[in-house]
Amino acid sequence: MSYVLAGDVGGTKTVLCLYQVADDNSVGGSMEEIYKAVYPSAGHERFSDLITAFLAEVTQRPERACFGIAGPIQDQCCTATNLPWVIDARQLAEEFGFADVYLLNDLEATAHGMLHLSADEFVELNPQAMPQAGHAAVIAAGTGLGQAIMAWDGQRHIVMPTEGGHCDFGPNTRQEDALLLFLRERFGGHVSGERILAGDGFGNLYDFLRTSGFAAPNPAIEAEMANEDRNAVISHHGLAGDDPLCTEAMRLFVRIYGSEAGNLALKCLPRGGIYIGGGIGPKIRAALESGVFMQGFLDKGRMARAIEHVPVRLSLNPEAPLLGAAHMALLRSQG
The missing domain is CATH 3.40.367.20 (Hexokinase; domain 1)
Incomplete structure (x- = not known):
């Protein structure tokens, strides 16, 4: 089994969720929700503070992460809309030891999600x-x-x-x-x-x-x-x-x-x-x-x-x- 961390990052709230992935290599994958938490986005100096708080609440360690963010993505970096955050995928991967971090625009993430409902x-x-x-x-x-x-x-x-x-x-x-x-x-x-x-x-x-x-x-x-x-x-x-x-x-x-x-x-x-x-x-x-x-x-x-x-x-x-x-x-x- 492996684990991935997913996030829906908005101006009002941020939802983070840990998923367990079955090792069956199926396209689209087989995933099970393990733990989910909702945080108010305002009042946090950095987006990574939320990740730190979330990881402290789980025992499993995700290998990869992907975040849908309300803001434009340029070269895997995003200045969040209505938040004082600059989110950089490479910096997050280095800070938390993830093998891969990928950023999506929130509507891009929504579109991918529609295919799995x-x-x-x-x-x-x-x-x-x-x-x-x-x-x-x-x-x-x-x-x-x-x-x-x-x-x-x-x-x-x-x-x-x-x-x-x-x-x-x-x-x-x-x-x-x-x-x-x-x-x-x-x-x-x-x-x-x-x-x-x-x-x-x-x-x-x-x-x-x-x-x-x-x-x-x-x-x-x-x-x-x-x-x-x-x-x-x-x-x-x-x-x-x-x-x-x-x-x-x-x-x-x-x-x-x-x-x-x-x-x-x-x-x-x-x-x-x-x-x-x-x-x-x-x-x-x-x-x-x-x-x-x-x-x-x-x-x-x-x-x-x-x-x-x-x-x-x-x-x-x-x-x-x-x-x-x-x-x-x-x-x-x-x-």
């Missing part, structure tokens, strides 16, 4: 889906908006990280035209998809609707927002359908999410499917299943036919990035 960990959103072998892609709304492409070479998927979440927001209705103008004024210029399709997006949508006079604000809900996470409050009432502003904010979020997923689909024609990852998707599952997401996905004029049979799979497993990092560590050990 079981069928019951997905919900199909496209009633016209016709699964085929081929390219796939991941879109994930969470703290930010991530996207990755999974190119099919005839035998396996090769994951390509992107910064697609920062591409221009493209409105598709008069209401969305007005939203673009509102956000352009708010942010002083360029408006990316991430301004809408991320945690803070619910607040931006609510403010737009309130300012445009879509409906009168509910004083009780406004009081909730003043004392709690306003995006969570908007999402909660949007799902409940008990407030016009929150309900419309949720509908807009879901439609634009579908539209951006459709844009990604047109760019890579993922016959193997579009995977929806990130922390927001499972929380708003009912809204995603309402049909509004697919309306946005297929609102592509004459090119709707090019993507109408693409599977659109919502992942219900929040640990896809962790699993992806673990399997990448295993894959590298197999050469």
